[in-house]
Amino acid sequence: MIASGWKTTTAHPCVVGIAKTEFQQTQTAGLEEPGSKIWLSYLELADKYDRDLVHNWRDDMDSLLIFAALFSASVTAFVIESYSYLVQDPGEVAVTVLLHISQQLANGTHSAAARPSFQPASKDVAVNVFWFLSLAFSLTCALAAVLVKQWARQYLRFPRTFSSTSERARARQYIFENMQWWKMDVIVEGIPALLHVSLILFFIGLLLFLRYISVTLATFILCFSAIGGAIYMLLTTAPLVFPGCPYKTPLS
Numbered sequence: 001m002i003a004s005g006w007k008t009t010t011a012h013p014c015v016v017g018i019a020k021t022e023f024q025q026t027q028t029a030g031l032e033e034p035g036s037k038i039w040l041s042y043l044e045l046a047d048k049y050d051r052d053l054v055h056n057w058r059d060d061m062d063s064l065l066i067f068a069a070l071f072s073a074s075v076t077a078f079v080i081e082s083y084s085y086l087v088q089d090p091g092e093v094a095v096t097v098l099l100h101i102s103q104q105l106a107n108g109t110h111s112a113a114a115r116p117s118f119q120p121a122s123k124d125v126a127v128n129v130f131w132f133l134s135l136a137f138s139l140t141c142a143l144a145a146v147l148v149k150q151w152a153r154q155y156l157r158f159p160r161t162f163s164s165t166s167e168r169a170r171a172r173q174y175i176f177e178n179m180q181w182w183k184m185d186v187i188v189e190g191i192p193a194l195l196h197v198s199l200i201l202f203f204i205g206l207l208l209f210l211r212y213i214s215v216t217l218a219t220f221i222l223c224f225s226a227i228g229g230a231i232y233m234l235l236t237t238a239p240l241v242f243p244g245c246p247y248k249t250p251l252s
Contacts, residue, residue, distance in 0.1 A: 039166050043165065050176075054155060058149060064142070078131055079132060082128050130205030137198035155175060196249070206221060237252075239252045
């Protein structure tokens with residue numbers, strides 16, 4: 001109510017609402033953080049970039065985890081078979097002792113039966129070295145993929161622990177610069193190379209293993225490995241010669 005002499009007038013509700021809104025905006029503007037619009041724009045662009053980056057990392061690591069798990073299981077089956085050649089077969093020991101006893105009974109002698117000596121063949125040792133190394137590289141690749149997924153989650157979570165817009169922006173820039181300084185992107189891109197090395201070691205061990213079982217089978221596997229190795233080398237060197245080549249490997 002507004003008093004004017006003997007008359008009183010009532011303000012229109014729309015006028016009151018507009019005045020109230022303008023007052024609230026004035027009060028809010030006074031409380032806003034300086035440069036908040038700039039920080040918000042920066043955070044929007046940075047958040048889009050970070051989400052795309054982390055999404056690509058997670059997709060790559062998920063694929064690596066699946067392949068590494070399947071490959072490790074396959075290598076383990078071969079390791080179980082080849083490991084038996086590194087230890088003395090109890091059945092052969094029993095047969096040797098029984099033969100010794102039968103000879104004693106036939107000759108009428110009584111001498112203690114000695115345990116036969118055992119030395120694994122060098123080829124068996126070499127095969128197991130390659131296959132155990134292959135398994136180790138594959139498991140290391142799986143562990144690295146899990147770590148990358150944790151790093152990616154921490155990378156997105158860290159800036160959100162701050163309340164103000166400017167603090168979140170500074171925190172994001174801080175962790176982004178540290179990620180670049182520590183070459184995290186290079187490490188992530190290099191993890192698939194561990195799996196590639198694991199595959200190469202496995203095929204070398206497989207060739208040595210088949211060489212003493214079947215020369216024909218080993219020859220076929222050797223031809224297949226040679227073709228695959230040539231293609232891999234071509235994919236590795238092609239981007240170095242032709243920068244626009246879309247085919248590449250972690251070693252390119």
